[in-house]
Amino acid sequence: MKLYADTPVHACRQLVSDLFALVWVFVWISAALSLREALLTLNRPGELMTSTGEGFTEHMNTAAENVRQVPLAGDALATPFADLGETGESLTAAGDSFQETVSSLALTLPLLVALLPLLLLATTWLPVRARWISRATSAKRLLGLTPEARTRLLALRALSLASPAALMAVHEDPAGAWRENDPCAVTELAALELRRLGLRTEPIAAGKALEPS
Numbered sequence: 334m335k336l337y338a339d340t341p342v343h344a345c346r347q348l349v350s351d352l353f354a355l356v357w358v359f360v361w362i363s364a365a366l367s368l369r370e371a372l373l374t375l376n377r378p379g380e381l382m383t384s385t386g387e388g389f390t391e392h393m394n395t396a397a398e399n400v401r402q403v404p405l406a407g408d409a410l411a412t413p414f415a416d417l418g419e420t421g422e423s424l425t426a427a428g429d430s431f432q433e434t435v436s437s438l439a440l441t442l443p444l445l446v447a448l449l450p451l452l453l454l455a456t457t458w459l460p461v462r463a464r465w466i467s468r469a470t471s472a473k474r475l476l477g478l479t480p481e482a483r484t485r486l487l488a489l490r491a492l493s494l495a496s497p498a499a500l501m502a503v504h505e506d507p508a509g510a511w512r513e514n515d516p517c518a519v520t521e522l523a524a525l526e527l528r529r530l531g532l533r534t535e536p537i538a539a540g541k542a543l544e545p546s
Contacts, residue, residue: 335469338531347465347531354458358451365447372439379435382428390421468494469530485511488522495525 338344472490475483488511492500500507503521510518524534 334466335473335532336466338469339533340528340531343531347462350458350462354454354462357454361447361450365443368446369439369443372435372442375435376432379428379431382431383425384428386421386424386426386428388421390425393421465530469532472527472530472532484519484523485514487526488519491522491526491529495522495529499525499529 337347468490472487475486478486492508492511500522503525504510504515504518507518507522511522527534
């Protein structure tokens with residue numbers, strides 16, 4: 334697999350873009366984790382509400398049980414304490430609900446903060462990088478072919494992928510020159526494809542190797 338270009342300028346641009354992508358990923362994941370930690374600190378009020386409600390309910394229930402021991406009026410005296418105990422249960426429920434909301438936010442918001450920038454990277458930088466690696470790797474694999482076949486295939490790729498201006502700079506009719514197996518034009522088209530990918534342009538004996546039979 335070919336990961337970086339052979340020419341220094343092209344390889345430097347690729348390295349810078351890869352480093353930028355890594356920094357981008359690190360920054361947004363760190364931001365998401367920091368946001369999660371900040372949101373989780375909001376759980377404290379909910380925990381206090383829950384513990385306060387539980388303690389209040391426990392004390393009121395205990396008080397209600399105690400006053401029930403009073404002869405004749407015990408049940409009547411216990412009713413207000415039992416009602417207050419239910420208030421404590423409501424406070425506990427509110428605290429639990431608050432904690433669930435915070436936990437949900439601590440999961441969804443950091444995910445959004447991390448995933449949206451990563452999705453942007455995956456739709457911009459990653460396809461370009463993967464496409465170059467695929468094309469450069471396949472170009473390197475052509476080394477196993479004969480010089481004539483390799484040069485013609487590289488020239489054909491240039492016809493398909495290079496800009497019209499670059500092709501016209503090689504020949505006024507690059508497609509026709511490729512069909513007619515013009516040795517100089519085909520060699521220049523092959524070199525154009527290698528330069529476009531930032532790969533070394535190795536000398537090819539085009540004058541003999543590509544002469545039409």
